[in-house]
Every structure is written in structure tokens, then in C-alpha cells.
Amino acid sequence: MSEQGETGEATTILLVEDDAPTCWRLQDALVKAGYKVRSAGTLGEARQALNGGAPRVLLTDLRLPDGHGIELIRETRQRFPDTEIMVISALGDEESVISAITVGATGYLLKDAFPTDIATTVRDLVAGHSPISASIARFIVRRTQGAAPSSAEPPRGPVLNTARLTPREIDILWGIAKGFSYAEIGCGCSSGGR
Template sequence: MTDSGTTSGLAPHQVLLVEDDPPIRERLAIALEAKGDCIVSAAASLAEARTFLAQRRYDLIVSDLRLPDGLAIELLAEARECQPEVEILVISVLGDETTILAAIAAGASGYLLKDALPEDIHATAIEVLSGGSPISPSIARFIVRRARQEGGSPPTVPGRDAPRLTPRELDILWGIAKGLTYNEIADQLDLSRNTVPSYIKAIYRKLQVETRGEAVYEAVQYGLIQL
């Protein structure tokens, strides 16, 4: 592939794609490399992925959860330990709901469904590489359901110990819960697209979380939002 990153003075992102289904793997690789800013190494199993990780450092891992030789949860945790700077984007099917929270705990920064459009796949990967934590709306709903099952229905008003979020931060938190992209949140709230990440960082800091999924979970627990 042509190193188009040299035109901007930046090297392309090194991406490790872990997916066992050949047609899906090819579609994801094409989507990730479409803009010329990512170079993809493709693995069809956990064993292949571990071989790649032993040979090279990666900026991003895009991984399915269910592989022929097991679940990717341990692989993701291992990758985080040996390459702490690597970002992780889990891309799977809704049937994998039971492993979503485990993937987040293992270090996943984002969670995307396999049926996403190619442009959304690339945009989501770049968002994760830029420090974002995108998550599909259906996954956000699952996390909310899990929170209710574990802790009962959220209170109707914020509890006394709830972090103090500004009205604007609460608006943006709603956007996060709905699975909107940063740009969609900015457009919906008539904000500059450059300011949304700053608001989200403030929200994460107040909630003491690092990902969208965790933010939604904590916000529901505190009664800050109800979905």
C-alpha cells in the first residue's frame, strides 16, 4: 500500500485486525485502509494475533470477540499489558452482549457492530486513535439494561453523591448514551466540533471513567440520565 501519510508528514497508523471470517475480514481491512492513513495486519485467530503482537507494536487493535481458538478477552488484556499505548476497538455482533463488559474491562476503548458502514468503521477507528470512546447505541442500551439488573432501577433524581455536571455536560452525556458521534453531538447542540472532546474529557473526569460505556453505566447509577 502507498504510504500516503508522508504527504502530511505523519506515518500511517499500524492496525492489527483480528477476524476469522474471510469476507468480513476483507471488508474491514478495505474500510480501514480506505483513506490511506492506516496499514492493516490481518489475523484470523488468537494465535496469529499473538504472533503479530510479538513482532511489531501497533497503534490500534480492531478485534472480533469470538475467534476459532477462543474469546479475545485475554488477548486484549495481554495486548494492553505488553503495549500499554495501544488502543482497542472491539467489532462484533449483538449476540456477544454477555462479553461486552468484559471487553471494556480488558481495555476496549470502543465497541462497534459488524454491520456498520465502511465509512463509519474508518471514522470510528480514527476516533479511538484520537482518544475517543465510541460505542454503538444498541451496546449503550445493553449496558443500561445490565446496570438496572445489577443495581435496580436508577433514581429519578441525581443522588446526593452524584458528580455535579453542567447543563451542557448533561446534554453531551445524553448524546454519548444515544451513541452519537462527536460531530453529531456538536451539530445537534450547535457547538463547535472542536469543543465537544473537551466537554467529554470533563465528563469522564467527573465520573472517573475512561470510556463511553463506563460513562453511560455510571450516569445511570447516579441517576443523571434515564434511558
């Protein structure tokens, strides 16, 4: 079965991953599912690939040999607002997650929590969902709620200070945690019912 976009052509994916075995495994699974995949191992190679046109989906690691994936996400979002962007990284710290989402990532998967079927995850992303590893989703929810632990339950980690988040950043995180697409979050359609 071929994954086709609105024009009937195969959905294009730019996969940015510097670990060769991981890149091969992901690329193989995506190609077998009918996606057209270009791959890059560095920030420079990714930028060159983007000069060839907008991919429908950008799947990127954050830690790259010649820079940070946050730069790539920001540049891609500015140049190609319709491209869906998902992070696939080992970095699950607060700064990495918030930065990636704030600059335009609509999904965030940790490498240790890869879905069994990456093609299905990409299909969900293109359909307007925001695939997020469970631990990242939990982290986002706790951060936006102020993470006040109940006295009946021992704390599972540090209480995170949300005072540094702007109201817009909180809206973005709520939208992603609720599964809204980047377009819905961008137009403010997700801010109701919080």
C-alpha cells in the same frame, strides 16, 4: 489522504477477524484510507503479529477459532497500554460486553451495526473517543442506572442487576458511555459529574 500518527508514519492497525470476507472488506476500507493494516484470523496469529510490535489500534472479533478475543484484549492492554482497542463482534450479550470493556476495550461495535465508514470510526477511536453501537451504549446506561423501568413505559428487556459490578467497573462503564478515552478513565478523570 493518509492517516498518520504523531511520528508522521501511517497509523498501524492489527485487524483480528476469522471471517475472510469481513476481514477483506474492513482491511480494504482501512488501507484505502491510508492506514497500515496487518490482519490475523486466529488468536495465535494475532499473538504472533503482536510480537512484531505494538499496533496503534487493535480491532478484534471476540469469537475466534482457537480462543476468545477477551484474552487478546487483556494481553494487549497489559503489553501495550497505549494501543486503542475496539471490539467488532456479533456477540452483544451482557457477559461479552462487560468483559471486553473491563479488560481494556475502549470501543465496541456489533457486526450488524457496522458504521458506513470504518476509517472514520478508527479515526475517532485514535482521537480519544469510544465508538459504541447504539444498542450497546443503551445497555451500558441501563445497567449502570439500575434499569428501573417507569410505569408509563413498558419494559424493553430484563432489568439488569448491577450489584455484581464493582465501583471501579461502574466508573469504567460511565466513562465509556460518556465518550472518555481509556487514558482519561484510567487516570480517574471521568469519575466526576456522574
